[in-house]
Amino acid sequence: MNNRAIVAHKVAVGVLWASAVLTLGILVFILAYILYHGLPVLSWSFISQSPTEMGRSGGILPTIVGTFALTILALAIATPLGVGTAIFLTEYTRPGPLTRVVRFGAESLAGVPSIIFGLFGFMFFVIYLGLGWSILSGALTLAAMILPTIIRTSEEAIRAVPDSYREISFALGGTRWQTVTRAVLPSALPGILTGVMLGMGRSIGETAAVIFTAGSTLRLPTSVTDPVRTMAVHFYILAREGISMPNAYGTAAILVISILAVNFVAYWLMQRFIARHS
Amino acid sequence: MSEEGRVTREGHPKRGRRRAGLSERGVERVLTVVALSAIGVLGLITVFIFIGGLPAIAKTGLWAFVSGHKWAPGRGVFGIFPMIMGSLWVTIGALAIGVPLSLACAIFLAEVAPPKTARVIKPAIELLAGIPSVIYGFMGLVILVPLIRTHLGGPGFSVLASSVVLGIMILPTVISISYDAMKAVPEAYRDGSLALGATKWQTIVMVLLPAARSGILAAIILGMGRAIGETMAVIMVAGNATMVPGSLLDPVRTLTSNIALEMGYAAGTHRAALFGTGVILFVIIMLLSILASFTTTARGKAKVNPKP
The missing domain is CATH 1.20.5 (Single alpha-helices involved in coiled-coils or other helix-helix interfaces)
Structure with a gap:
């Protein structure tokens, strides 16, 4: 081993460390910057009151309600479909043309940009099905968008369940569906929930797919056929049109806190899942 | 089963x-x-x-639509060539910034990092993927754009600002997929190289990277797809002028921002032209997605090919 190779190695390792620190630094900087400017704006009235003057003053209650209504409905639609697809892929078929088609669908859908989902949702749900700008149109669009995430994580979680669980269930006379619902799914649950939480995080932060499907009204919704403005859309409009920087920061802070909370729960569930299966 | x-x-x-x-x-x-x-x-x-x-x-006409330099919805003239070039420019810029950093991070996590450090950095990178794109765009707007305007000149809203923001946004995608590719390289390859007296860095460059190259390529293609498809972040920092950018400091409009900027008020042929922009974008993304799945299926056949 010559000296030059050793020096090259040392320099390279230094560069690799620097890259990792830089990436971590970017994350910390973004979070710190938003929270530093946003937290002072937050107050009970900010989250419990409706905005006035297009958001220049007042709170952001309708956008919080809108965001969570959209997200929960989207998850309610996408979770059964995603988990069902994962069960089908892992428990009910062997690899073949059909699974290839299913997988191609999920993988391609994962790569479709959110603005395309927005266009599609507008054309299909808003106009063609006549749902208008509404929570329902927005949630269906988001459901389509997060479906691949839920399929992939659920499939991984179900595959990680040891075969012995299934064998015991079959040996006790369980049918395949009984085996899935009583032996496989309970064990895979934390892993599946991780995927659901990741889908939730994506829904909360999404802008392009909901702005043309759920609308951007600031009124408090009373039913799923009402249009809403999400926090992300509200933040975008406040910041881009320069309506109110303080309120933009406040909205961003709540957005970031929600995303952090969702990701921490996802991470915690994942740790539990790994601990259970190793 | x-x-x-x-x-x-x-x-x-x-x-x-x-x-x-x-x-x-x-x-x-x-x-x-x-x-x-x-x-x-x-x-x-x-x-x-x-x-x-x-x-x-x-x-x-398809050719006039994709090669036309003029986008004037008011007069019914729809040419998206500047947006195609815009998307291309910012994507290349994003890859130039994001790929080296991503690969360095992936190598760090897979080969160099002490397990405890890796346990902190991996979830942090996943969190980076969870941050909404409007937040990235906003950070670009309040930090990067003024910085470019005062130090490099121009309006600040530019190809460069978009590239940096997108470069950061593709980090999680490229890191996690190329990390998986590196982890999939058998331990024996590394052991063999180290046993021959190579340093760890020589092993990484001559054995690990060639062995993981198809996975790394797939990671780059998927990162490219993310950069082309990103909308809200780009709108906020790109300036959105409908002209082919002449330099890194010129404003730029991408295919995605063209759609999002005008969908709010477009009607008739104008709206159809925005969907037409979506068609072109969708076709590009599907081609990339097919290309990526090709490279991942080729992964199994990858051979180690150390340079002499």
Whole structure:
């Protein structure tokens, strides 16, 4: 081993460390910057009151309600479909043309940009099905968008369940569906929930797919056929049109806190899942 | 699994088997339909984007639509060449910034990092993927744009600002997929190289990277797809002028921002032209997605090919 190779190695390792620190630094900087400017704006009235003057003053209650209504409905639609697809892929078929088609669908859908989902949702749900700008149109669009995430994580979680669980269930006379619902799914649950939480995080932060499907009204919704403005859309409009920087920061802070909370729960569930299966 | 299932079902007592068998078949049918949901949605997206966009493309002519330099919705002139070039520019810029940093991070996590450090950095990178794109765009708007304006000149809203923001946004995608590719390289390859007296860095460059190259390529292609498809972040920092940028400091409009900027008020042929922009974007993304799946299937065949 010559000296030059050793020096090259040392320099390279230094560069690799620097890259990792830089990436971590970017994350910390973004979070710190938003929270530093946003937290002072937050107050009970900010989250419990409706905005006035297009958001220049007042709170952001309708956008919080809108965001969570959209997200929960989207998850309610996408979770059964995603988990069902994962069960089908892992428990009910062997690899073949059909699974290839299913997988191609999920993988391609994962790569479709959110603005395309927005266009599609507008054309299909808003106009063609006549749902208008509404929570329902927005949630269906988001459901389509997060479906691949839920399929992939659920499939991984179900595959990680040891075969012995299934064998015991079959040996006790369980049918395949009984085996899935009583032996496989309970064990895979934390892993599946991780995927659901990741889908939730994506829904909360999404802008392009909901702005043309759920609308951007600031009124408090009373039913799923009402249009809403999400926090992300509200933040975008406040910041881009320069309506109110303080309120933009406040909205961003709540957005970031929600995303952090969702990701921490996802991470915690994942740790539990790994601990259970190793 | 299906083998055991079949055996068990046949071994059931008669009555139980009939009841269970019926519902079993029902469940299987329902699951088959459910499993087709993703490909069904993909089909619907394709159909409806094309229905929305083809009238405008047919009216303008495909070639005139993609090669036209003028975008003047008021006069019914729809040429998206500047946006195609805009998307290309910012994507190349994003890759130039994001790929080296991503690969360095992936190598760090896979080969160099002490386990404790890796346990902190991996979830942090996943968190980076969870931050909404409007937040990235906003950070670019309040930090990067003024910085470029004062130190490098120009309006600040530029190819450069977009590239940096997108470069950061593709980090999680490129890192996690190339990390998986590196982890999939058998330990024996590394051991062999180290046993021959190579340093760790020589092993990384001459053994690990060549062995993981198809996975790394797939990671880069998927990162490219993310950069081309990103909308809200780019709108906030790109300046959105409908002209082919002449330099890194010129403002730029991408395919995605063209759609998002004008969808709010467009109607008639104008709206169709925006869907037409979506058609072009969708076709590009699908081509990239097919390309990525090609490289991942080729992954198994990857051979180690150390340079002499």
